[in-house]
Amino acid sequence: MANLLALFAPPNVINELLQRLSLSPETINYVVWPFIQIGAVVTAIALWALYATYMERKISAFMQARLGPMRVGPWGLLQPIADAIKLLTKEDLRPDKADPYIFFFAPFISVAAAFIVFAVMPFGPDWGVITDINIGLLFVLSVSSVGVLALILAGWSSNSKYALLGGLRSSAQMISYEVSMGLALIGALMFARTLSLSGIVQAQGLDSIWYIFYQPLGLVIFLVSGIAENNRAPFDLPEAESELVAGFHTEYSGMRWSLFFMAEYAAMIVVSAMATTLYLGGWYFPFLWRIDHAGYHSLFVLLSLVVFIAKMVVLLYIYFWLRWTFPRYRYDQLMDLGWKWMLPAALLNIALTAFAVFTVQALDGWHGLKTIESLTRGVNLTWQGKVIMVAFGIAGLFIAAAMLSAINWRSRDFNLKKQRRQVRLVSPPQGQPAVAPAPSES
Amino acid sequence: MVLSGWAAVFFWVFAVAALVAALLTILARNAVHSALFLISTLVSVAALFILLGAEFIAGVQILVYVGGVMVLFLFVIMLVNVSAEERGHELLFNRPAQVAASAIILALLSLGLIYAIRQGYDGLLKRDQDRITPAVAAAQPPTQPNATRVMRISQDTQRVGGSLYRYGSIPFEVASVLLLVAIVGSVMLARTTKQELAADDVDLELLPELIATEPELAQEIEKLAETQTKL
Numbered sequence: 290m291a292n293l294l295a296l297f298a299p300p301n302v303i304n305e306l307l308q309r310l311s312l313s314p315e316t317i318n319y320v321v322w323p324f325i326q327i328g329a330v331v332t333a334i335a336l337w338a339l340y341a342t343y344m345e346r347k348i349s350a351f352m353q354a355r356l357g358p359m360r361v362g363p364w365g366l367l368q369p370i371a372d373a374i375k376l377l378t379k380e381d382l383r384p385d386k387a388d389p390y391i392f393f394f395a396p397f398i399s400v401a402a403a404f405i406v407f408a409v410m411p412f413g414p415d416w417g418v419i420t421d422i423n424i425g426l427l428f429v430l431s432v433s434s435v436g437v438l439a440l441i442l443a444g445w446s447s448n449s450k451y452a453l454l455g456g457l458r459s460s461a462q463m464i465s466y467e468v469s470m471g472l473a474l475i476g477a478l479m480f481a482r483t484l485s486l487s488g489i490v491q492a493q494g495l496d497s498i499w500y501i502f503y504q505p506l507g508l509v510i511f512l513v514s515g516i517a518e519n520n521r522a523p524f525d526l527p528e529a530e531s532e533l534v535a536g537f538h539t540e541y542s543g544m545r546w547s548l549f550f551m552a553e554y555a556a557m558i559v560v561s562a563m564a565t566t567l568y569l570g571g572w573y574f575p576f577l578w579r580i581d582h583a584g585y586h587s588l589f590v591l592l593s594l595v596v597f598i599a600k601m602v603v604l605l606y607i608y609f610w611l612r613w614t615f616p617r618y619r620y621d622q623l624m625d626l627g628w629k630w631m632l633p634a635a636l637l638n639i640a641l642t643a644f645a646v647f648t649v650q651a652l653d654g655w656h657g658l659k660t661i662e663s664l665t666r667g668v669n670l671t672w673q674g675k676v677i678m679v680a681f682g683i684a685g686l687f688i689a690a691a692m693l694s695a696i697n698w699r700s701r702d703f704n705l706k707k708q709r710r711q712v713r714l715v716s717p718p719q720g721q722p723a724v725a726p727a728p729s730e731s
Numbered sequence: 732m733v734l735s736g737w738a739a740v741f742f743w744v745f746a747v748a749a750l751v752a753a754l755l756t757i758l759a760r761n762a763v764h765s766a767l768f769l770i771s772t773l774v775s776v777a778a779l780f781i782l783l784g785a786e787f788i789a790g791v792q793i794l795v796y797v798g799g800v801m802v803l804f805l806f807v808i809m810l811v812n813v814s815a816e817e818r819g820h821e822l823l824f825n826r827p828a829q830v831a832a833s834a835i836i837l838a839l840l841s842l843g844l845i846y847a848i849r850q851g852y853d854g855l856l857k858r859d860q861d862r863i864t865p866a867v868a869a870a871q872p873p874t875q876p877n878a879t880r881v882m883r884i885s886q887d888t889q890r891v892g893g894s895l896y897r898y899g900s901i902p903f904e905v906a907s908v909l910l911l912v913a914i915v916g917s918v919m920l921a922r923t924t925k926q927e928l929a930a931d932d933v934d935l936e937l938l939p940e941l942i943a944t945e946p947e948l949a950q951e952i953e954k955l956a957e958t959q960t961k962l
Contacts, residue, residue, distance in 0.1 A: 427790035434798025441805050460806050
């Protein structure tokens, strides 16, 4: 088991403090320190879920020329706490004909799936990460794909039509967008050459570039699919207020409802943290390493954490921005976007990236051109290689736009009748296999 | 692999959980409960994969089976709406002939299982012997240090990818084409003439031939025409 995951030692200050309590180094590294980290992360995420509501209400208010919450505390800063107390003291209702066990457990599955993922998130270097596992990225994808189960089960167990429709919608939507989300990541993986999330950040550090420059198309696809995965506006069909009351959580109230809410906000952080890790260089910031080299290691780790959170908050702002500026998609438009735009774009991105990596490797040593420094830990390119790769990345945006508009050119005019007439596998009256397409003269 | 310590606890907890959940999958009366127990089985098996050091397979198992296949299962169960609660008083076991048939299959399977376990156990003991021998241990592929260089993590993913695309590429491609054909075929089969009529998507030239094979279609068309004139 020891070779599956790597845990990290605490910073020296805490280490000495714990050793003074006469704890053995094993206990500190494997039990006490991980629990401190887990506690810190869970508290931070729960607090975030609280204050994200405040942020959301304030942003929407400013966008609509209002003030937002102003009554509780200065500038309404204590409003989320008042809301939390209200939710905690509310009655926990259960519909009479609901499935008791599943109705009880669905919110917990949702929260657990959203929170477990943070175990592998590389918030910072050294002790800034809880653990680093070999299959980090796959772990994040697989655990967050379990979250959709909670929505379906909540919708089904409520025994209510609106909830069931919301659950069915969410499952169809999340399955459609999961595919393009997974495929969008492969482009970045071709550069990082590892699934470990810390490894991906490290690879960007060694190459001294953020993968957003190599993979602008990948980031766009990932963000759009990520927002759709989180059921946030403009993709909030599963909880569309105007059609489904509140979707899958119609029958939930009080604490159980707030668990779903918390899971949604935690899942938002997961997607933004993944985008930060894969495309925005994780906790790297130009010239920050100088602090480490000057000997202030703990300060360096702390600043790295701040950098990571700052990048994440920028992405989270995009969520709120989109929510309050775009109208909701119609259901068929949502499916169109998923299958006819995002999926071909993600596949094209893989093909283009593979071609770009191949080209850069082939150009190495051609007419004295040096493009590759090393390939041992991620793809490390020289400045010429970087220029070529960035050019490929930007060209990819235009190629994708051209290809998508070609695919979707009058795709709504697809005529099944005409297709049937041309491709007739079985001639209906006799039920015999047809030899040739029937002439369309009659 | 001789289990000891926490690894043994890990194994027994998840092995027993997998078996119990598998049993409950077939004993549960509610289809959704069955699906949930099947999910528990799949998760427990994924945990056993981790114990075997095949963490990539474990991740893929959760991603594909729990996150994809089982979600679709639940989706279908809810769409079809199997009202199992109403049929709660049916017998759990079927008639004697079917019970006898399944008992024979069970006997054959358990014979095979006992044989496989004996073979596998011998092999595992031998492998552990090999591991202890220093010469063989030295020949094992080295593990890469992880990003932070604190511990070494295994190279399982690279090995799976390499062997899948190098040695198994043709079966891999064939399987994917097979799945695509199955999807297209099921769409074509599932779309009945009635649905096409309702969607006003039927070929008018083929309609007389279709009515000749299915006389009920004429009535359907009349009904549809009536509702359309009403609207």
